[in-house]
Amino acid sequence: MSPAKSLVGIGVDSVAWDRMKRFLASHSFQFTKRLLVPSEQKAFQKTARPLQFFARLFAAKEACFKARGGSWMEGETGFRKIEVRMKGRNRFKIAREFQTEGKFFNVRDGIAARVLIWKKAAP
């Protein structure tokens, strides 16, 4: 039987390809990696599709801020407090949370991420 859980929140965010392309064209990896934890930095350096990879990560982290009730205003340290673990092409999890369920969706001009975050229910 799975443990009792309660929903912390649901977050949704989307990123337009054009906007992300402009961002990546303007900033070197040295800058971009400031938003990523080491495991994400490694994967980002290896990927053959940096635009798609970084846009997914960014949307997932933004969705996580929203699910937790936080905001981008936490700045780069806020982004680095969230570790996104890709699960195949269209799903992801957030590390160190009790339970999460993340999914990517193609939208007209970009990518959207939706995440549900649960915590262990009080006994």
Place this chain on the structure above:
Amino acid sequence: MNEREIYSKIQECLAGALGIEAGEIRPESSLVRDLGAESIDFIDILFRLEKAFDIKIPSGELFPANLLNENGMVQEGRLTPGGLKALEARMPYLDLAEFAKDPQVSKLAEQFKVQMILNYIRERVAKGIQSPSA
């Protein structure tokens, strides 16, 4: 670097990040309400400012970082009097006079104006603070 040069560089940073003409940018422009900035734009703006002025902008110095998550700062979606005071102390570059009348957290980002960035950069340049790598 004089005031005009600083402002012109800030305009360039904002225009590049937001994909707009420098002429559309005025000191009183709200980054969100008037210039359409979103979260990725704020990150982009920070990185561009760091490069343009050769400074490191610590997390939470230009935008309020974790302040809103601290205990006692927010009640029912509004900054408490203590929260407002802390915000003023943490962000002396931000004019909070209008926001203080109805301090809804969801409206805070609308208060971030070009003038706020100008105030911040002017002070950093005056103090001559360079990036750690400089």
